[in-house]
Amino acid sequence: MHPALAGLVTIALGVGGCIAYFYLSNLVLDKVLYPARGPNIGRNINRANMIRPWLFLFPALFVLMLYLAYPVLATLWLSLTDRSQGGAFVGFANYRQMMDEPKFWEAIRNNMLWLIVVPAASTAFGLLAAQLTDRISWGSLAKSLIFMPMAISFVGASVIWKLVYDARPEGAEQIGILNAVWVALGGAPQTWLTLDLVNSFFLMAVLIWIQTGFAMVILSAALRGIPEETVEAAIVDGANPFQIFFKIKVPQIMPTIVVVWTTITLVVLKVFDIVLAMTNGQWGTQVLANYMYDRMFRAFDWGVGSAAAIVIMLLVTPILVWNVYNVRKEMR
Amino acid sequence: MDNIAGKKAGLTWAIHISVVVLVALWLFPTLGLFVSSFRTADQISGSGWWAALSTQERQLPAARLAGDEVIIDGRYVISGELFPNTSALVSAWGISAREPEANVPGDTVALEGEVRLLIDEEGRFVLSGPDSFEGQRLPRVFSTAAAPPEFTLANYERVLFTGTADAGVGNALLNTATVAIPATVIPILIAAFAAYALAWMDFPGRALLVALVVALLVVPLQLALIPLLQLHNTIGIGKGYIGTWLAHTGFGMPLAIYLLRNYMVGLPRDIIESAKVDGATDFQVFTKIVLPLSFPALAAFAIFQFLWTWNDLLVALVFLGTDDRTLVLTGRLVNLMGSRGGDWEILATSAFVSIAVPLVVFFTMQRYLVRGLLAGSVK
Numbered sequence: 001m002h003p004a005l006a007g008l009v010t011i012a013l014g015v016g017g018c019i020a021y022f023y024l025s026n027l028v029l030d031k032v033l034y035p036a037r038g039p040n041i042g043r044n045i046n047r048a049n050m051i052r053p054w055l056f057l058f059p060a061l062f063v064l065m066l067y068l069a070y071p072v073l074a075t076l077w078l079s080l081t082d083r084s085q086g087g088a089f090v091g092f093a094n095y096r097q098m099m100d101e102p103k104f105w106e107a108i109r110n111n112m113l114w115l116i117v118v119p120a121a122s123t124a125f126g127l128l129a130a131q132l133t134d135r136i137s138w139g140s141l142a143k144s145l146i147f148m149p150m151a152i153s154f155v156g157a158s159v160i161w162k163l164v165y166d167a168r169p170e171g172a173e174q175i176g177i178l179n180a181v182w183v184a185l186g187g188a189p190q191t192w193l194t195l196d197l198v199n200s201f202f203l204m205a206v207l208i209w210i211q212t213g214f215a216m217v218i219l220s221a222a223l224r225g226i227p228e229e230t231v232e233a234a235i236v237d238g239a240n241p242f243q244i245f246f247k248i249k250v251p252q253i254m255p256t257i258v259v260v261w262t263t264i265t266l267v268v269l270k271v272f273d274i275v276l277a278m279t280n281g282q283w284g285t286q287v288l289a290n291y292m293y294d295r296m297f298r299a300f301d302w303g304v305g306s307a308a309a310i311v312i313m314l315l316v317t318p319i320l321v322w323n324v325y326n327v328r329k330e331m332r
Numbered sequence: 333m334d335n336i337a338g339k340k341a342g343l344t345w346a347i348h349i350s351v352v353v354l355v356a357l358w359l360f361p362t363l364g365l366f367v368s369s370f371r372t373a374d375q376i377s378g379s380g381w382w383a384a385l386s387t388q389e390r391q392l393p394a395a396r397l398a399g400d401e402v403i404i405d406g407r408y409v410i411s412g413e414l415f416p417n418t419s420a421l422v423s424a425w426g427i428s429a430r431e432p433e434a435n436v437p438g439d440t441v442a443l444e445g446e447v448r449l450l451i452d453e454e455g456r457f458v459l460s461g462p463d464s465f466e467g468q469r470l471p472r473v474f475s476t477a478a479a480p481p482e483f484t485l486a487n488y489e490r491v492l493f494t495g496t497a498d499a500g501v502g503n504a505l506l507n508t509a510t511v512a513i514p515a516t517v518i519p520i521l522i523a524a525f526a527a528y529a530l531a532w533m534d535f536p537g538r539a540l541l542v543a544l545v546v547a548l549l550v551v552p553l554q555l556a557l558i559p560l561l562q563l564h565n566t567i568g569i570g571k572g573y574i575g576t577w578l579a580h581t582g583f584g585m586p587l588a589i590y591l592l593r594n595y596m597v598g599l600p601r602d603i604i605e606s607a608k609v610d611g612a613t614d615f616q617v618f619t620k621i622v623l624p625l626s627f628p629a630l631a632a633f634a635i636f637q638f639l640w641t642w643n644d645l646l647v648a649l650v651f652l653g654t655d656d657r658t659l660v661l662t663g664r665l666v667n668l669m670g671s672r673g674g675d676w677e678i679l680a681t682s683a684f685v686s687i688a689v690p691l692v693v694f695f696t697m698q699r700y701l702v703r704g705l706l707a708g709s710v711k
Contacts, residue, residue, distance in 0.1 A: 010574070015518065018521040019521070026613070053534075054535075056525040063522065063582045064548055064582070067556060067578070068586070071555050128350075132347050135347055136348060142351050149358065150701075153662050154662075155645055159669065159679055161361055163381075163680065164364065168377075176380075177360065177364060209358065214705065218706065221706050241343065269552065272646055273645045277665070324546050
């Protein structure tokens, strides 16, 4: 069977199966297990209502546990074992081996740079775009266009930016816009992606380009939610537009800025496609997620690969704790 | 409020100009790719895409003369056109690589052995000599020509419909759709039921489960790769579409539950409670009231999940595999970047094929996407 056809069948089976499961399980609960009739009707209804939430939750919980919760533990275990020794427990040997690799430290160093630069720049550009587009008549069109890269895959964006960074030998016509501008300003053409230290920033530009739209949309909604009285009061007191923006508006949307910042941080920690597609970690651009992919699926060293994955998990953990803390606070 | 700026005309102008600059910065890279995908390889390497609308003068690669021989007035003559398929205008030409611009159109150049070559402005050539050219290599001609702007759909035809190694993009497009559509549809219903339970049903442990969903929301899927691959191998799925669909369902589940629950919690309590007073079961309340009312949230999640599964590289590489038959668009693009990094006509066109579908979804459903983003991150 052709995979596309199999896809359609799967949709039908999946959706039909879901409907059948939910419908039939409720039916069995209400009509067979605890029917709402007979001498124990009150007790039966209560029992059925105690069980029903779990019927609703079961498929989702099952998938969550199997596809997200269990792998975290399994990866933790894998990172402590050695595949070449038949999966024997080796303690922290994988971690020690990883720490001895210069590529790992390069990835850590780059990830830290990414973690600082990308969320900061995306949030700043997003805030700027939100504030500026809110005030002009064609603002929603401008927003759409800035938001658009959000729909483009990291790989597609990499191709787009590789064309921007393209370099031709000196004297030839430059077809990459960056080099064209650079040469027009009197520079010699550069292969931007192989320039040590700076090349990471050229990769970051791709992610900033993608994430700015996200930051803009969220921050723009937050800016509009600011009570007008506060701004009016500032105008009456003679504040100029810059003071209004930085002293009145920004402090009021600080919680939203934090949310945007942490969300982009999460994306940064998992960034993989951009580095793989543009440099594959060469020329000093390695990042953790690509290092991990490299160890796992090119070197087939599951132990070290899993150890790198655990490092990513550890970096995510503070945000995880913070999010859970906030949700619990909210539900109280 | 917005007329704070309006009071100062200078500031308003500054704002307009800054927004134009921002939009240009954000639009230009994509525009470059889009324009490049309609140009020929020669055009792309001859000038930047921003010059695509202007007439370009450039040196063409050397062309070897060819044509049928006729005898006119005792001389053997071959005539033809240098560029049969285009309407370029020759501004200079030459017969040696060292002096490719030695002659102007209309010149007649004498070659060895009484052979004469004439090339006119429109690229027509006449080669004549006293002996037959049979068996000889005809001379090469270097030319500089001005070509008017020209756009072509040939690249699209090539990457989509020729099943050769340099394309395979048509096949990859089908693979991507095969991954993305079921992976978008299947999680929705599962998540909707769970979200309803977490929003409107009372049971011990509910708060804990919500916290669990929020925690799993940020777990990097990098951690799931090897254990799940082992699992799939153990239960006999191996690498393939089923495993990929399942993986995407699992990875999308926390966001789905979180988004839908946030939305459902905000539905008016009166409607749901009065339906229950009237004797509706939870199942009926869910299917008849909550599910239709939640349409915007369902749409928002569907868009997220579709964009994510369509654009994904990692999950497809790991769970579907890397051989040519099953490679998805993103994987194909990465391969093309490695093997044909300089062939921009192929690369740009393939990339545009891969981003066209998400862009259409984005522009038609932007409203729901924005709403979903706001529900997902602003508290």
